[in-house]
Amino acid sequence: MPSNSSGHIVILGTGGTIAGTAAAAADNVGYQAGQLGVAQLVAAVPALAAHALEARQLAQVDSKDMSHALWQQLAAAVAEELAREDVQAVVVTHGTDTLEETAWFLHRVLAATKPVVLTAAMRPASALMPDGPQNLLDAVTVAATPGTRGVLCVLAGRVLGPEDVRKVHGYRVDAFAADEAGPVALVQEGQVRALRAWPQADPGEAAALQVAMQRPVAQWPRVDIVTSHAGCDGALVPALVALGSRGLVAEGTGNGTLHAALEVALRVAQAQGVAVWRASRCWAGGVVGQPEGALPSAGVLTPAKARVELMLQLMLRA
Numbered sequence: 001m002p003s004n005s006s007g008h009i010v011i012l013g014t015g016g017t018i019a020g021t022a023a024a025a026a027d028n029v030g031y032q033a034g035q036l037g038v039a040q041l042v043a044a045v046p047a048l049a050a051h052a053l054e055a056r057q058l059a060q061v062d063s064k065d066m067s068h069a070l071w072q073q074l075a076a077a078v079a080e081e082l083a084r085e086d087v088q089a090v091v092v093t094h095g096t097d098t099l100e101e102t103a104w105f106l107h108r109v110l111a112a113t114k115p116v117v118l119t120a121a122m123r124p125a126s127a128l129m130p131d132g133p134q135n136l137l138d139a140v141t142v143a144a145t146p147g148t149r150g151v152l153c154v155l156a157g158r159v160l161g162p163e164d165v166r167k168v169h170g171y172r173v174d175a176f177a178a179d180e181a182g183p184v185a186l187v188q189e190g191q192v193r194a195l196r197a198w199p200q201a202d203p204g205e206a207a208a209l210q211v212a213m214q215r216p217v218a219q220w221p222r223v224d225i226v227t228s229h230a231g232c233d234g235a236l237v238p239a240l241v242a243l244g245s246r247g248l249v250a251e252g253t254g255n256g257t258l259h260a261a262l263e264v265a266l267r268v269a270q271a272q273g274v275a276v277w278r279a280s281r282c283w284a285g286g287v288v289g290q291p292e293g294a295l296p297s298a299g300v301l302t303p304a305k306a307r308v309e310l311m312l313q314l315m316l317r318a
C-alpha cells in the first residue's frame with residue numbers, strides 16, 4: 001500500500017512512557033512517564049518531516065491513571081479533528097498500560113471511518129534504544145496510508161485491532177498481542193501490509209454514545225471488576241453494589257467459570273438489577289458459548305474491555 005501525505009495528520013499527545021524520561025539512559029524502569037511534549041516526540045523523528053503534521057498536547061498522564069474525564073476529553077478532541085476536511089487521520093500517543101481500554105472506548109464511541117491510530121512505547125524516550133520513535137513513525141505511516149480506517153494500535157511493527165489488542169508483557173519491547181486473531185496489518189520498512197479487514201464499529205450506537213457521554217463523568221454508570229480465585233467468598237459484590245455499582249464484570253477462571261460463592265453473590269446482585277457479565281482471566285480465548293442459565297458472557301472481550309463495554313451499554317439504557 002503506497003503512502004499518501006496529501007491531508008494533515010493530527011497527533012494528540014496524552015503522555016505515557018513514549019514521552020517518559022529517566023535520569024540514566026540505561027534505566028528502562030525507573031522513569032517518569034509523560035515528561036516530553038508531543039512536539040518534542042515528533043521532532044525526534046526526522047523522517048516525520050515528510051508528512052504534514054499538527055501536534056496538540058491533550059494531557060500528560062501515566063496511563064495507569066487514565067480517567068473517564070480524560071476519555072471524554074480525548075473522544076471529543078479526536079471527533080473534532082476527524083470532522084475537519086483537511087485532516088485525514090489522527091494519531092494518539094498514549095501509555096501502554098491502559099491503551100487497550102482506550103482503544104475499545106474510542107472504537108465504540110467514534111465508529112471512525114478515518115484512521116485513529118494509537119501508539120505507545122515500552123521504553124522511555126531517554127533510553128539507549130527507545131522504541132517510541134519507530135512506533136510513532138509507523139503510526140504516522142499507517143495513518144497516512146490510503147484505505148486504512150478505524151481505531152488501530154501500532155506497536156512493534158504490528159497493527160492490532162481494538163477488539164483483540166492486549167498488553168501481555170510488563171517489560172519486553174514486543175509487549176502486545178492480538179489473541180488468536182492476529183494483527184490486522186504489519187508495518188514493514190514504511191509500507192503497510194494489510195492482513196485482514198479494518199475494524200468497524202456500529203455508527204448508530206456511536207452517535208447515541210456521543211450524546212450519552214456528554215453528561216458529567218460522575219453520572220457515568222459505575223461498573224466494577226471482581227475476580228474469581230481460590231478462597232473467593234463473594235463478599236466484595238454486595239460492598240460494590242452498596243457503593244453504587246450498576247454493572248459487574250466477573251473475571252472468571254477458564255471459560256468464564258466462577259467460584260460457587262462468587263456466583264451466588266453475583267446472582268443476588270443481578271436480582272437487584274445490577275448487570276452482570278462473565279469474562280475470563282485467561283490471557284486469550286475469551287468466553288466461548290452461553291450455556292443455558294449461565295450468567296451472560298462478555299465473549300471475546302477481556303475483563304478490562306468488558307468493563308468499558310458494559311459501562312457504555314448501561315449509558316445507552318439510561
Ligand code: SIN
Nearest residue numbers: 016017063095096097
Ligand atoms: C503508561 O502506561 O503511561 C506507562 C507505561 C507505558 O507507557 O509503558
